Amino acid sequence: ERGGNNSFTHEALTLKYKLDNQFELVFVVGFQKILTLTYVDKLIDDVHKEFRDKYRNEFQQKGTLGLLNGTFDFKDDFMRLLRDAEESSKVRAPTVMKTFEQSLKSQKTVKCMIETRGEKPKEKVKNKKNKGSKKEGTEAVAAPGKASAGDKQPSAAGEKEELTKDEILQKNREEFFKRHMKAGEKSRSPKPEAQKEKGKKPRVWDLGNSNAKVLDYSNSATNGSAEACPVEEFDPDIALGDRNREPGRLYDLEYESDDEAEEEKVIQNPSKPSAKKGGLGGMFGMLKGLVGSKSLTREDMDPVLEKMKDHLIAKNVAAEIAVQLCESVAKKLEGKVMGTFTTVTSTVKQALQEALVQILQPQRRVDVLRDVMDAQRHRRPYVVTFCGVNGVGKSTNLAKISFWLIENGFSVLIAACDTFRAGAVEQLRTHTRRLNALHPPESHGGRTMVQLYEKGYGKDAAGIAMEAISYARNQGFDVVLVDTAGRMQDNAPLMTALAKLIAVNAPDLVLFVGEALVGNEAVDQLVKFNKALADHSMAQTPRLIDGIVLTKFDTIDDKVGAAISMTYITSKPIVFVGTGQTYCDLRSLNAKAVVAALMKA
Amino acid sequence: VIWRFVQGRRIGRKAVLLLGLCDAGKTLLFARLLTGRYRDTQTSITDSSAVYRVSNGKSANVTLIDLPGHESLRLQFLERFKAAARAIVFVVDSVAFQREVKDVAEFLYQVLVDSTVLKNAPALLIACNKQDVTMAKSAKLIQQQLEKELNTLRVTRSAAPTSLDGSATGGPAQLGKKGKDFDFSQLPMKVEFVECSARGSKGEEGDADFEGLEKWLAKIA
Numbered sequence: 001e002r003g004g005n006n007s008f009t010h011e012a013l014t015l016k017y018k019l020d021n022q023f024e025l026v027f028v029v030g031f032q033k034i035l036t037l038t039y040v041d042k043l044i045d046d047v048h049k050e051f052r053d054k055y056r057n058e059f060q061q062k063g064t065l066g067l068l069n070g071t072f073d074f075k076d077d078f079m080r081l082l083r084d085a086e087e088s089s090k091v092r093a094p095t096v097m098k099t100f101e102q103s104l105k106s107q108k109t110v111k112c113m114i115e116t117r118g119e120k121p122k123e124k125v126k127n128k129k130n131k132g133s134k135k136e137g138t139e140a141v142a143a144p145g146k147a148s149a150g151d152k153q154p155s156a157a158g159e160k161e162e163l164t165k166d167e168i169l170q171k172n173r174e175e176f177f178k179r180h181m182k183a184g185e186k187s188r189s190p191k192p193e194a195q196k197e198k199g200k201k202p203r204v205w206d207l208g209n210s211n212a213k214v215l216d217y218s219n220s221a222t223n224g225s226a227e228a229c230p231v232e233e234f235d236p237d238i239a240l241g242d243r244n245r246e247p248g249r250l251y252d253l254e255y256e257s258d259d260e261a262e263e264e265k266v267i268q269n270p271s272k273p274s275a276k277k278g279g280l281g282g283m284f285g286m287l288k289g290l291v292g293s294k295s296l297t298r299e300d301m302d303p304v305l306e307k308m309k310d311h312l313i314a315k316n317v318a319a320e321i322a323v324q325l326c327e328s329v330a331k332k333l334e335g336k337v338m339g340t341f342t343t344v345t346s347t348v349k350q351a352l353q354e355a356l357v358q359i360l361q362p363q364r365r366v367d368v369l370r371d372v373m374d375a376q377r378h379r380r381p382y383v384v385t386f387c388g389v390n391g392v393g394k395s396t397n398l399a400k401i402s403f404w405l406i407e408n409g410f411s412v413l414i415a416a417c418d419t420f421r422a423g424a425v426e427q428l429r430t431h432t433r434r435l436n437a438l439h440p441p442e443s444h445g446g447r448t449m450v451q452l453y454e455k456g457y458g459k460d461a462a463g464i465a466m467e468a469i470s471y472a473r474n475q476g477f478d479v480v481l482v483d484t485a486g487r488m489q490d491n492a493p494l495m496t497a498l499a500k501l502i503a504v505n506a507p508d509l510v511l512f513v514g515e516a517l518v519g520n521e522a523v524d525q526l527v528k529f530n531k532a533l534a535d536h537s538m539a540q541t542p543r544l545i546d547g548i549v550l551t552k553f554d555t556i557d558d559k560v561g562a563a564i565s566m567t568y569i570t571s572k573p574i575v576f577v578g579t580g581q582t583y584c585d586l587r588s589l590n591a592k593a594v595v596a597a598l599m600k601a
Numbered sequence: 602v603i604w605r606f607v608q609g610r611r612i613g614r615k616a617v618l619l620l621g622l623c624d625a626g627k628t629l630l631f632a633r634l635l636t637g638r639y640r641d642t643q644t645s646i647t648d649s650s651a652v653y654r655v656s657n658g659k660s661a662n663v664t665l666i667d668l669p670g671h672e673s674l675r676l677q678f679l680e681r682f683k684a685a686a687r688a689i690v691f692v693v694d695s696v697a698f699q700r701e702v703k704d705v706a707e708f709l710y711q712v713l714v715d716s717t718v719l720k721n722a723p724a725l726l727i728a729c730n731k732q733d734v735t736m737a738k739s740a741k742l743i744q745q746q747l748e749k750e751l752n753t754l755r756v757t758r759s760a761a762p763t764s765l766d767g768s769a770t771g772g773p774a775q776l777g778k779k780g781k782d783f784d785f786s787q788l789p790m791k792v793e794f795v796e797c798s799a800r801g802s803k804g805e806e807g808d809a810d811f812e813g814l815e816k817w818l819a820k821i822a
Binding site for chain 2: 024026354357358361362363364365367369370
């Protein structure tokens with residue numbers, strides 16, 4: 001389910017892989033991490049294509065027996081491809097140098113900081129022409145919009161020439177022409193658009209300068225420009241005074257928005273026919289999908305995946321996890337041949353469902369009782385530590401779990417290592433009293449099933465835990481449940497204290513208690529908790545979170561996404577689920593039911 | 602029509618599943634049974650199936666299905682194929698058994714309490730693989746250990762907290778008889794233990810030693 005990114009690092013090696021979903025092949029390339037080989041991706045693609053083409057027949061006809069019996073003598077081909085890839089990467093290096101050089105050169109001639117990649121050689125040409133002349137009149141007008149924009153750039157930006165009124169006149173004329181040429185040059189509209197934007201900024205400054213100059217002169221300049229552009233019928237407001245350029249500026253902006261509007265129209269127009277085409281194609285595609293067998297492409301899956309991602313996020317799965325999940329499903333299905341009578345949606349949904357079930361299924365055994373029995377045999381207590389942020393239900397669920405353990409005949413010692421919160425120790429004492437009332441010593445062979453070990457408030461939690469464990473060992477308790485104070489994951493000193501408690505006491509099970517109401521916060525909490533535990537432990541293999549207790553499950557009806565987020569981040573199982581505030585409200589996770597609730601529309 | 606229906610039910614369950622933990626030797630066993638040759642295998646990530654002709658002259662075939670043993674994949678594939686299983690070969694690594702006994706027992710427990718498996722009661726063969734290594738445990742020892750472990754597991758599993766929507770994790774199925782220690786004979790299906798070695802005592806060139814396995818396959822075909 002983590003198929004989203006295609007590289008994996010282990011010790012000194014990095015592995016990159018590629019899936020062929022049509023024939024169910026996996027291509028893996030391993031190389032040393034310190035080498036940054038640029039040709040790896042290309043190599044793996046080439047190998048994939050060659051191998052598939054060469055052995056296509058064997059795959060299609062003979063199936064498994066073909067795979068077993070066939071000899072795949074690919075070594076020579078592989079060596080050849082490897083050599084090609086290495087050579088190609090060597091060749092590429094000098095070309096990088098050249099483009100840099102080119103840009104340096106161009107920079108020297110143009111003297112402008114604006115760099116548009118495609119335009120550079122053209123700019124060089126145009127600038128050579130325009131360098132001498134101040135009047136860029138005829139050339140500007142003659143050339144279509146692109147060149148004029150190109151001219152405007154150097155003229156407007158670098159040289160700091162004063163714009164004479166002729167130039168202002170010329171500019172207006174160019175704009176007029178440009179606007180009319182827009183009709184014919186839709187395709188080029190983005191490019192001159194971009195240049196025009198860049199040219200616009202410096203031009204504003206000049207206009208500001210010229211504004212002052214214009215003010216100095218008489219109004220004849222402005223009048224002249226107003227007259228010279230008969231176009232100004234559009235803006236009859238351009239008449240008087242120094243507000244000429246302001247309307248001019250607005251005019252620019254309008255022009256801008258016109259551009260944008262036109263651009264939008266342009267964009268929409270192609271999208272509309274494509275939508276129509278899509279509609280028709282969709283009908284045929286549906287029929288094709290129903291009857292024939294076609295392979296899935298990224299474009300087919302994208303809309304469905306988008307919808308599924310939003311659905312997951314609506315069900316309280318953390319946003320980045322939903323994205324990664326959809327990515328991995330896409331990678332898994334890309335190129336796969338669908339069977340008959342299956343639609344894209346159903347295939348994607350099924351794949352997503354399988355991935356979710358796989359996430360929730362525990363990778364290792366989740367049998368606490370079995371491990372307790374083991375510890376019993378070795379005559380040492382089984383230590384469980386509960387950690388989590390404030391208010392998630394650690395103490396309540398600790399009481400529930402101790403009830404469950406007592407029901408199964410194990411004696412429990414509760415260590416009150418929450419020395420901070422007011423009433424924490426009293427709370428646990430009340431629970432102990434109630435549990436003892438429910439399971440009196442007489443019915444269990446004369447020993448008290450549950451006892452509280454506490455040392456009051458304000459003491460060091462790690463020390464109390466250590467004393468509690470040795471007390472349990474002496475007295476022969478089967479399980480020690482250690483309750484810690486709630487702490488925010490950002491609180492560094494408290495995280496250090498927790499890490500110290502866990503590192504020093506080496507509990508058998510570290511349970512992270514998280515509430516089901518949490519959304520994107522779950523990711524942050526778990527990551528920071530794990531990081532703190534790993535950073536502050538002295539040992540080679542630090543004790544990380546071993547399991548998750550999901551609490552307050554009865555408060556969410558079917559927005560069960562927090563379960564997915566938490567198991568995805570840690571890849572550790574959900575050991576218990578808390579569904580209420582009485583002692584019997586303890587459940588274990590049913591992966592299928594949760595996934596069904598998650599996928600339900 | 603009725604005959605077709607009955608035939609369909611019998612034909613539908615023609616598969617023999619190869620189950621077991623990771624690295625037990627299922628894929629190599631699969632390759633050996635089908636081709637007789639040794640192949641270097643990797644950890645399987647998907648199932649493989651092929652038709653196997655039984656070698657005792659009855660000219661019957663069964664479909665052998667090799668499922669991956671990795672923890673994250675095994676249940677998913679089991680779900681898919683359990684309905685079609687006529688027989689199950691549970692491959693156990695005899696060398697690593699001491700270390701892995703809990704995991705082996707847990708997987709076996711999961712297979713045995715599955716409702717579909719209990720209903721169809723396919724024949725079960727526990728193949729103690731890797732007998733060519735000197736440290737391998739014998740089939741008898743493995744049987745005893747598994748029985749003890751499953752005994753404990755029934756208790757702990759049925760005592761686990763009930764599942765979210767009310768169905769208990771152990772299922773209404775109780776493995777074996779209550780009150781008595783668990784024994785493989787208490788199961789509704791036929792269980793046999795056999796020793797075999799997929800690699801073969803002569804190394805990679807020689808044949809594999811699994812006559813017991815082949816005989817059993819011939820019997821159930």
